[in-house]
Amino acid sequence: MPIIPIAQVQAGDRLGSDVQTALGSVLLQQGRTLSERDAEILQAFLIPSVDIRRNGLEEPDNVTAADEIAVTTSEVKLTLLQQEFLNVEKLLKRIMSMFSSGLKLPVLDLRNGLNSLLECMDEYNILTFVAPPSSGPTDVMVRNSVFCAMTSYQLAKWNKFSEKDLLPIAMAGLLHDIGNVRVDSTILNKPSHLTPEEIQEMRQHTVYGFRLLEGSTSMNQGVWLAALQHHERIDGSGYPMKVKGEKIHPYAKIVAIADMYHAMTSNRNYRKAESPYLVLEELHAGSFGKLEPLYVQTFIERTTQFHNGVFVKLNNGSIGEIVFSDRNHPTRPMVSINGDIINLGQNRQLFICEVFSTK
Structure with a gap:
């Protein structure tokens, strides 16, 4: 395949082979269709040239039409987890429509759909999983709920919940915001901050x-109690009933963490x-006083575990590779940037603002 200088790379080009960093890690995988951001990453890592497959570039004689079809197919093929993500997203949209029409919850369909998703959870990495584009208009609340189902399930497993609790906890994550079907859509979709009266109405989604x-x-x-209590806090400062500590159901404590994480990391x-x-x-x-400390500690430790080799962008625009994670400061690893090691534990003004998937 043609090897071209990095300055000639265009958005839409396909990689003919893996691109590796100076440390030997795979930066971008073979077959990836490059975006403008990918080109920036290649430049940031001082990659001089790459193998590119592009219409109009000279190809070797042994590249066949079948090869072209295979590469094209691999570009658009979703992982099994991504496909099941879309299936559950469609299912939740249907359930919300049914509730809006006064119909009953299709519990069997819900269980079957969630089970299919959970069977693929070995693929799930909370920090780097890329959700595929929605088949229709993207509903942020629906998408957040599918993420919450996955993350609640994962967090429950990490915290040694019994096997019989795992599916209900995933269901609790999926349905925790279902009460929004009763909230005025103008409030849900308001592009500015809510008035005190609108905040009170929004909070009623739990009830x-x-x-x-x-x-x-x-x-x-x-599952019912997670819908009611996922905004309660262990010091009694939450809503709607200001219950404290052990009066909050464990499912709600799990879902609260997943909900906060995905709400804050989505636009x-x-x-x-x-x-x-x-x-x-x-x-x-x-x-401290708000969320279940043990669950949060486990979430942070396990989410950031095994992230050496992950590529990240810092708030100063630099792009680098995580080379070491300190268990005492898991959110502030050491990052290699053009051969220089930046210790984010010591450089507190710097932080990771974006995590890249290389797939």
Whole structure:
């Protein structure tokens, strides 16, 4: 395949082979269709040239039409987890429409859909998983709920919940915001900050959700309570009932962490997404009197575990590779940038603002 200087790389080019860093890690994988951001990453890592497959570039004689088809197919093929993510996203949209029409919750469909998603969870990495584009208009709340189902399930496993609790906890994550179907859509989609009256109405989604779910007798009651209590805090400062500590159901404590993480790391009408690593730091700070400390500690430790070799962007625009993570400061690893090691634990003014997937 043609090897071209990095300055000639264009958005839409396909990589003919893996691109590696000076440390030998795979920066971008073979077959990837390059974006403008990818070109910036290549330049940041001082990659001089890359193998490129592009229409109009001379190809070797042994490249066949079948090869072209195979590469094209691999570009658009979703992973099994991504496909099941879309399936559950469609299912939740259908459930919300049914609730809006006064119909009952299709519990069997919900269980089957979630089970198919959970069977693929070995692929799931909270920091680097890339959700595929929605098949229709993207509903941020729906997408956040699917993420919450996955992350709640993962967090419950990490915290040694029993096997019989795992599916209900995933269901709790998926349905925790279902009460929003009863909230005025103009409030849900308002691009600016809400008035005090609108905030009070928005907070009622917890009660609405509980009332929608409590009639589903074949569903674990923890799912109902997670819808009601996922905004409660262990010091009693949450809502809607200001309950404290052990009065908050364990499912709700798990879902609260997943909900906060994904809400803060996704774009909203009124603000941009925050850095995943900064959000983890905020969750750590929030664990004192607000969230279940043990669950938060486990979430941070396990989410950042085995991230050596992951490529990240810092808030000063530099792009580098995580080379060492300190268990005492998991959100502030050492990052290699053009051969220089930056210790984020010591350079507190710098932080990770973006995590890249190389796939």
